[in-house]
Amino acid sequence: MTAIRLEGVTRSYGAVRAVDDVSLTVNEGEFFTLLGPSGCGKTTLLRMIAGFTDVEHGSIWFGARRIDAVPAHRRNTGMVFQSYAVFPNLTVAGNVAYGLRARKVGRAETGARVARALASVQLGALGERWPHELSGGQLQRVAIARSLVIEPAVLLFDEPLSNLDAQLRTQLRVEIRQLQRQLGLTAVYVTHDQEEALAVSDRIAVMRAGRVEQVGPPEAIYRTPGTAFVAEFMGSTNMLPGRIEAVDGAEIAVRAGGAMFRVQGAAGTVGDPVLLSIRPETMRVLAGDADGRSVTEDGRSVTATLVLREFLGPTLRLHTVLPDGTPLRVAALGGQEIRQGAGGALLLGYDAAQIILYPAS
Ligand SMILES: Nc1ncnc2c1ncn2[C@@H]1O[C@H](COP(=O)(O)OP(=O)(O)O)[C@@H](O)[C@H]1O
Ligand SMILES: [Mg+2]
Known part of the structure; x- marks a missing residue:
């Protein structure tokens, strides 16, 4: 060797x-x-x-x-x-x-x-x-x-x-x-x-x-x-432009796509323009009220509108848009039943530790 x-x-x-x-x-x-x-x-x-x-x-x-x-x-x-x-x-x-x-x-x-x-x-x-x-x-x-x-x-x-x-x-x-x-x-x-x-x-x-x-x-x-x-x-990711709205200890709040995302394990200053990388498979569709009004206990969710669904067998690819129209792709397991059709509201849970924040250049 x-x-x-x-x-x-x-x-x-x-x-x-x-x-x-x-x-x-x-x-x-x-x-x-x-x-x-x-x-x-x-x-x-x-x-x-x-x-x-x-x-x-x-x-x-x-x-x-x-x-x-x-x-x-x-x-x-x-x-x-x-x-x-x-x-x-x-x-x-x-x-x-x-x-x-x-x-x-x-x-x-x-x-x-x-x-x-x-x-x-x-x-x-x-x-x-x-x-x-x-x-x-x-x-x-x-x-x-x-x-x-x-x-x-x-x-x-x-x-x-x-x-x-x-x-x-x-x-x-x-x-x-x-x-x-x-x-x-x-x-x-x-x-x-x-x-x-x-x-x-x-x-x-x-x-x-x-x-x-x-x-x-x-x-x-x-x-x-x-x-x-x-x-x-390295594979598909959602790259969302946003801006830091608050820094609270180990957590940063970023406004992107007209929604608020909480990010852990990152550094930044209020007002900084940033890019958020969110892998489609790190989000999950939460069973919630179809208007997307309910939130999870930790508040780590956003509402998006379903545009198109692609059933790929093992996975279900959901093409959604955030409130301001920014596209967001979500990969759900093919076995998960999702009732919403095109135009329906989805409540999407995310893991604050799996969102990666980059400075916008
Ligand atoms: N023999 C060569 N003569 C001129 N330019 C070359 C030659 N080999 C590679 N290059 C150039 O060097 C760069 C890197 O090429 P290469 O190592 O083949 O990349 P990759 O394998 O990642 O596709 C490219 O811009 C390519 O055009
Ligand atoms: Mg080569």
Whole structure:
């Protein structure tokens, strides 16, 4: 197992700072994800770790060894790409054996290692097939086996599931995660898909314009995003502009959307313009009087008007508007019975500790 350390890593293309002064540590055996929108520098950063792209400033370390000037083939990394990059003129087994031939591993050992690698990705029976006879999911398994067979210290993935359909994506990400755990490999995984990142990662680094915006475990990134950018990127949230009306000890009252929200665990000054991030699933529809006049004991509720409901099976998505017309999305459990139709008033309870307040810029 190998820890990876990046110190002040920078890379420009002309005037574009693709990666801008990134420092981070990936622990031994950790599944670490670089997440961010297209063009934020994920691939460039991963390729610098692999050795396919030169580092302009800064240093990269595998354990105690500085590797940023070491050629790619001597870094002991395996890499899996979005395009399967499988050789069409070699069989499945031939593809997997390729890296071992280049390393001059003997025939008997090659056979044993190829068989083991193929078995680990559930392709034990398909060694003699040709790539054109395989599905996309199987091709990506070949690519994974090919990167595993060299017994790399570090496994790198660049959007490996992006070309697969949704069902296969969720299946293969579980397999990748289990394989990485079993083998105890340190993995750096690039994706722009926040659900995928949440599902597989020990920790996530959210990137924006070449920089790391926040690093943390999935729950922390999702529940307590450090910036409004991270909050909006990590799944849908309601981002409501508002103004602080009162500060009362640990609680702040914010007027937003024509309603009053109480927020805990935040700091601010009366009169400050702010943004409130309220996740749709942190609100609940309270059984109350249909005019929305009743309030919960702690007063942590607002009234909204239902505009449209979308029944999605497990969940029910409610499109509502606050008193001044500001849209507010609410996710209820699909099993919950909600009688109101369009135009009806809903009493929505919220958790003051789960609303995140950001300064408005
Ligand atoms: N070989 C290259 N030549 C010129 N510009 C590049 C090259 N590779 C990446 N870039 C630029 O660097 C930025 C980051 O790209 P990339 O690392 O591919 O982002 P991501 O993988 O997050 O989509 C983008 O603005 C991209 O256009
Ligand atoms: Mg990319």
